[in-house]
Amino acid sequence: MELFTNQVLAGIATGAIYACMALAVVMIYQAIDHLNFAQGEMAMFSTFISWQLMQWGIPYWWAFLATLIISFAGGIVIERLLFKPLAKAPVLTNVAGFIALYGIINSVAGLIWDFTIKQYPTPFGSSPFLGSQLISTHQAGMIGVTVLLLIALYLFFQFTRIGLAMRAAAALPESARLVGINTSWMIALGWGMASAIGAIAGILIAPVVFLEPNMMLGVLLYGFAAAVLGGLTSPLGAVIGGFLVGIFENLAGTYIPGVGNELKLPIALALIITVLVFKPAGLLGRPIVKRV
């Protein structure tokens, strides 16, 4: 039983990261109806920026804040330069664009910071949390930050004018434009926020998986799985999906014989396919009805 609780708690902690990643994926999906395959690389790049700032002697939380601002601006720049011109292009062209972006970011990061694995500090420490052996303070911190982030996003979308405008632009772009919302900039804003949220996910997981240019690939896949499970149209669903995928991953690794580390990835992917087949809208997603 102790093993079980232990694994569930560890699962919630890693799930927090998947939840962050899924949130970033959902943000962009809401804005432009595409899955950003380069999301993980954008997060990785942000994490490297924060690491560089700390190397220059800037304290952790200032570096954290600066990274969020840089990532936010970076996300907007990428949208304006590369993806705004593709807004009317077929899905296929967009997917190719995301793959190109993936290649560019990955290789530039490798060139600037090379491919050696780096340690990344945590502000929470790694001692046992509240004297319990089950989770460390860093894991507790990850969960705390994710929950705070979700609450902040909820407040932003429910109670601010600009949050309302973004929701309107995502739900019914044409009607939103008719009531005077600049939908094009709402999309850019969505990219900026997704990029900043991805940066938070990267900074939180870097102490666990260590910092290197390929650190986010596995995390991104689980983020996709979480977003699909929770429903690509629901931020709350994405977070719940993230926690569920984290728990599922850990329990499957512990209790199903033959599922070692090497089969963890196929299991996440089997999960994606199962959800897509049986409940394509996800747990909390809004089903799309098509009209000709």
Place this chain on the structure above:
Amino acid sequence: MSAAEEVVTEAPAVEAVPKRAMTLGLGTSLLVLAALVIAPLFVKNFIIFQMTMLLIYGLAVLALNILTGGSGQFSLGQSAFYAVGAYTSAILMEHVGMNYALTLPIAGLICFGFGFLFGQPALRLSGVYLALATFALATAMPQLLKLGFFEHWTGGVQGLVVTKPDAPFGLPMSQDMWLYYFTLVITIGIYIASVNLLRSRSGRAFMAIRDNEIAASAMGVDVALYKTLAFGVSAGVTGVAGGLGAIAVQFVAPDSYTIVLAISLFLGMVVGGVGWLPGSIVGSAFIIFVPNIAEGISKGLSGAVFGVLLFLVIFLVPHGARQVAMVAQHMLGKLKKN
């Protein structure tokens, strides 16, 4: 809040390609064919090997083109079908001792079945979701091939070594050259069959589904059947390409068939022009040679150079090689008039 989406107003998954714009004229086709037949007589064995790979990847891109350009479905998982084809050929040759030429139709059939079955759940997915599901398949495939359960047949992580066939009937040519012509014949056969498929009743059904699924079903097209059929045919052709690839490379191992291969094939299709079958060979050339060129420009930045080139293609020639060919044809027409 209304959850309905207007299908007509949204951007289509794939730009509609008129049926006539899918192939080359007869004269140009013969010219390309002649070039492909004569070229190997003048070059070294290594270049012949590269040309063989060009044809093999060309076949795999063609298969994806039938699926995406024809029926409008996505796949980022072609590497999985390629892997199944390659392993089928390798296992049949090495464990059963079958002739290499006979293993190819079997590889094709097995992959057809596999693709047809995978097409069943894929039926309910469209656009981005299908890309994601097939992406999952491609990522999982190397891990599945490494499973201890199949190790007796697949050779596990080590993979299998395949013997390269000699030219038959005592023909005076090198193994590489024989394999090139063997591949060329198969490629041409499949190309002609694909062109005919897209011109047939089934091809028209594919295209109707691509352009508007609901309208197609209202016209009496069995959407479920044709969508899975497109998946099956595409997987089958990819399987044949995979089998040929295994014979040409003389080696199969799980890590040769990762998501990178699937993404390459996808990019090959985009560069060659979606729905334009002759573009497959251009796309194949892009994915074989451009990484080398990128590495030549800058070793550390090869990924970035590749990405930038891809963006250039997307922005400057969004229809890929098809667009270039059309412009060239147009200019030639003008020259003739003057």
